[in-house]
Amino acid sequence: MAEALVTAKNLEQFIFRVLAANGLPEVDARTVANLMTAADLIGQDGHGVFRLAQYVKRLKAGGINPTPDLVLAQEFPASAVVDGDNGMGHLVMDNAANVAIDKARQTGVSWVGSRNSNHAGPASLYAMKALAEDMIGLYVAVGSANHMPPWGGTDMLLSTNPIAVAIPAAERPPIVLDMATTVAAYGKVKTAAQRGEMIPEGWMIDRNGKPLLDPKRSSEGFLLPIGGPKGYGLSLVFGILAGVLNGAAFGRDVVDFNTDSESRTNTGQFILMLNIGAFMDPVEFKSSIDGVWDEMKSSACLPGVSEIRLPGERLHATRVERSSNGIPLPAALLEVLDGLAEENAVPKLERAAG
């Protein structure tokens, strides 16, 4: 089997069928399938259909509740905590983002946290829900496995705790920052290991503080935070805001969802929505963001650099390209998906012609 292209429509339909076959109500299966496909469309290959087998494993093992009863456990005019009842993280955060948008329309800004949630795919998906509403979205999650000690330590008490911020522009693509607080995301280390490649110095160290360059030895070391103690501080603070404040897991309580498919993860996240109209005319603001784009692009470049990039530029280009040409899936993943089709008695994922 070789790499093949699939259309977003077929991919979404396939994911929908697999999730519905695993007990998700149709409306929820559609929501999750749409978000997972959106992850593949924007090039977040490690966070889209790549995760389907893992989610199904957790659904079958009882690690995720297919029919959660989402409730607002806390509510103030501009804030809330959604208790996800251990449902799919996508559902929980889609719901939280919708609540946040409704609130910010009234109050100017809103902050909605989650507990008893789960891995929800790429951070940018939820921040980007702001864009169509003339809002700015900011999303933070407690990562679903600890790969980092506090600065100077060796006990892995912290995760990559990512942040995403999405800011609408007028004619230019939106500015979308989506980053881990570690130099490299753990997925990149796993990818290098699969390919038999070394990783650059600065990504990981071992328990003696020495650079770890062979990703096959990754279990002997840990990820390094950006800016040393600064990235440690960001990861810690984001973990408190997305975890502790919501009554969600943090520190030693974080369940490694890669190795444990049964335990409730009690994942925490939060989404902040800023109503641009509460600050200035949204048309004027978006036009100013076009200006920011052009100004950054206008900078002279270092030797060897051909062009300044804006955060979200590649994401946008990937979405445009994949929406029209299809989403490329590697052979190994297609094999896993065909296995899922068989196991769950749904039609195989249709490959695009050509």
Next chain:
Amino acid sequence: MAEALVTAKNLEQFIFRVLAANGLPEVDARTVANLMTAADLIGQDGHGVFRLAQYVKRLKAGGINPTPDLVLAQEFPASAVVDGDNGMGHLVMDNAANVAIDKARQTGVSWVGSRNSNHAGPASLYAMKALAEDMIGLYVAVGSANHMPPWGGTDMLLSTNPIAVAIPAAERPPIVLDMATTVAAYGKVKTAAQRGEMIPEGWMIDRNGKPLLDPKRSSEGFLLPIGGPKGYGLSLVFGILAGVLNGAAFGRDVVDFNTDSESRTNTGQFILMLNIGAFMDPVEFKSSIDGVWDEMKSSACLPGVSEIRLPGERLHATRVERSSNGIPLPAALLEVLDGLAEENAVPKLERAAG
């Protein structure tokens, strides 16, 4: 003249007198003097009385308005924009933080931005205003001089755009993160130059992309962001949130307040306040933060590391120490302050006995 200790009380009184002599109403001079002294108490030596001469220069040159008329230019139930009328940044952000606290008490979360503000000292001061209110504070500012290009570029369009987050604990000190989005703050480079020391590789590069190690050559290069493109993304996004969204300066419009004392800077900042009681019982939350402290401290250490530190730990220890023993001021600074006393016809700053 040698280094000397001064008490916080005497320092605050001295700053108050100098500011009042430069046209600030007494109540405003007191507010600013209190915040500037607080900066010295927490060890932010580059952001306290060290800046007084520069502020006075701007006040005398017309670069700062001593009697601003602060107004809420925009207001929603949970958000606002304070127009600072080119007043001292401390006044503007003290006001913004108070507005934000009042709002968050009602709404759960609030976000108050500023425009026509000025340099306001260390970011942590305003975030820390949350602590006594059982709130979490988050502050971001557009830095008052551009020292960084977009990633891969050579035009200095971005500043160190710092972030501070303050989180209350019960028995332990609060967690206070206060960091620039660059590997090193520009002040550290200036300090190294004054001392005739080299700076470490990774702080700055020159226009050819080569490491710049001699801080006396700092004008030939620029600061590096934390995590490469990630820190660039953070600086960009923070600058948009604290600057563009408030109608404040960003990019090429940022005035370098070190070299220009006359032009209105139109500095932008924002403060976010989270009412912990809107999420969970504040007593339970603060006890959980004690738990986070103890958990991080419990980590085994890398060879050569004796103890894990929490963000804000040193700040807290410095405040305790200086509150009881006094604030050490270097000889060169004391000389400047004595000059200011003479120039503004106020009594010299009294040195502590001993």
